[in-house]
Amino acid sequence: MAIGKLLATPGNTRAFKALIVAKYNGVELDSNLTLQMGVDNKTPEYLAKFPTGKVPVFEKPGLNLTDSTAIAYYIASQKADSPLLGKTAEETAQILQYLFFAEAEISPAIALALYPRLGFNTYFKPSVQQGDELLKRFLGTLNNILLDKTFLVGERLTVADINMVCDLFPLYKFLLDKKYRKEIRNVTRYFKTLVNQPIIKEVVGEFVYCETPVEYVPPKKEKAPKKEAAKPAAAEKPKPAAAPAATAAEAAAPAPKPKSKLDLLPKSQFNLEDWKRFYSNNDTVPTAMDYFWKNFDPEGYAIWKVDYKYPEDLTLTFMSNNLIGGFYNRLGRATKYAFGSMLVLGTNNDNIISGYFVIRGQEIPEEVTDAADFDSYQFTKVDHNDPKVRQEIQDYFAWDGPTLPRPCADGKVFK
Numbered sequence: 508m509a510i511g512k513l514l515a516t517p518g519n520t521r522a523f524k525a526l527i528v529a530k531y532n533g534v535e536l537d538s539n540l541t542l543q544m545g546v547d548n549k550t551p552e553y554l555a556k557f558p559t560g561k562v563p564v565f566e567k568p569g570l571n572l573t574d575s576t577a578i579a580y581y582i583a584s585q586k587a588d589s590p591l592l593g594k595t596a597e598e599t600a601q602i603l604q605y606l607f608f609a610e611a612e613i614s615p616a617i618a619l620a621l622y623p624r625l626g627f628n629t630y631f632k633p634s635v636q637q638g639d640e641l642l643k644r645f646l647g648t649l650n651n652i653l654l655d656k657t658f659l660v661g662e663r664l665t666v667a668d669i670n671m672v673c674d675l676f677p678l679y680k681f682l683l684d685k686k687y688r689k690e691i692r693n694v695t696r697y698f699k700t701l702v703n704q705p706i707i708k709e710v711v712g713e714f715v716y717c718e719t720p721v722e723y724v725p726p727k728k729e730k731a732p733k734k735e736a737a738k739p740a741a742a743e744k745p746k747p748a749a750a751p752a753a754t755a756a757e758a759a760a761p762a763p764k765p766k767s768k769l770d771l772l773p774k775s776q777f778n779l780e781d782w783k784r785f786y787s788n789n790d791t792v793p794t795a796m797d798y799f800w801k802n803f804d805p806e807g808y809a810i811w812k813v814d815y816k817y818p819e820d821l822t823l824t825f826m827s828n829n830l831i832g833g834f835y836n837r838l839g840r841a842t843k844y845a846f847g848s849m850l851v852l853g854t855n856n857d858n859i860i861s862g863y864f865v866i867r868g869q870e871i872p873e874e875v876t877d878a879a880d881f882d883s884y885q886f887t888k889v890d891h892n893d894p895k896v897r898q899e900i901q902d903y904f905a906w907d908g909p910t911l912p913r914p915c916a917d918g919k920v921f922k
């Protein structure tokens with residue numbers, strides 16, 4: 508009988524930890540590895556069981572667990588005297604030491620150095636450089652530790668190794684090229700030994716090493732039209748007398764938050780938050796779409812077709828999807844006023860990004876135009892009464908349907 512169920516998104520390297528441990532210990536583990544990031548992990552039911560909203564998670568009657576390391580540890584503990592957890596209290600303590608080293612030091616450094624390059628997080632050069640420095644330091648430490656070791660603790664594989672190798676996957680895949688791999692040769696030898704273990708191979712498949720480190724691609728900006736030279740005012744108004752100096756308290760107080768112009772629009776009966784919830788909790792076709800067309804208010808909102816302007820620059824579909832993620836990160840101020848579904852359509856090295864946005868008001872508000880990469884997207888207002896447009900909107904919201912110009916490889920919902 509299965510000891511419980513693992514839930515994760517497809518290809519989630521953190522979920523590999525539990526899958527590998529279960530195979531080593533010969534315990535049966537149910538799984539659903541088809542979760543959709545940002546959708547399934549945001550439902551009220553999911554959050555009630557797993558309040559952090561993170562992926563992967565594990566459930567069984569009486570136990571809801573978040574965190575890949577805790578899940579792997581728990582599964583390892585389900586076999587009596589599992590060698591994966593060490594043979595003595597000293598070994599177990601060392602295993603914990605390396606689990607914490609991987610999670611508290613190496614993983615945050617990977618997040619700083621790699622995720623912005625992949626478009627998962629906002630790219631901020633100084634913090635990426637800090638991530639590079641931290642990685643160098645911790646990989647150097649690990650390299651020294653592994654100088655004369657095959658495994659981290661004792662002479663056999665433990666959960667510390669399974670955890671470490673899974674945390675290192677994204678690094679060896681996207682950032683550590685041949686030169687870097689040589690510089691940390693002991694870590695590389697260790698990594699190779701582990702990914703070639705038959706059980707690990709069974710879960711992960713043949714590992715493909717990084718050829719060229721992934722680099723951040725800044726969004727393209729269109730040249731701003733030249734501004735006319737400011738004309739001198741015909742007759743300058745007399746300057747008002749200098750205002751009294753602000754008090755220290757006033758100067759220190761944050762400026763009042765500017766109200767969005769959108770808040771001043773006449774009230775709309777279409778409640779965007781209710782729609783977002785309804786969309787997340789129901790089948791898109793027909794339930795959510797019926798709700799949408801019944802409640803949509805064309806006076807208070809407009810619908811926009813959104814296309815990425817430079818499809819010729821797109822390569823791997825997951826990178827195109829990261830581009831959408833980066834755009835959404837920079838649209839944070841628009842969350843209250845917009846809903847969108849953007850898709851990656853096509854295949855690796857032959858894909859486009861397009862989708863639909865529902866936005867408060869009849870113009871594109873500054874909450875959207877201010878996003879650094881707004882200029883990389885073409886926004887075209889559409890006629891929601893046109894049956895062809897309606898079908899397209901449905902297909903883009905459902906990520907499937909006859910009007911999608913190519914098969915949907917991936918996508919992200921803005922809500």
Ligand SMILES: N[C@@H](CCC(=O)N[C@@H](CS)C(=O)NCC(=O)O)C(=O)O
Nearest residue numbers: 519521560561562563573574575576
């Ligand atoms: N320490 C956690 C990290 C989990 C984590 O950050 N997962 C990412 C996906 S790999 C996630 O759920 N991101 C969504 C979010 O942060 O809301 C673990 O190992 O399980």
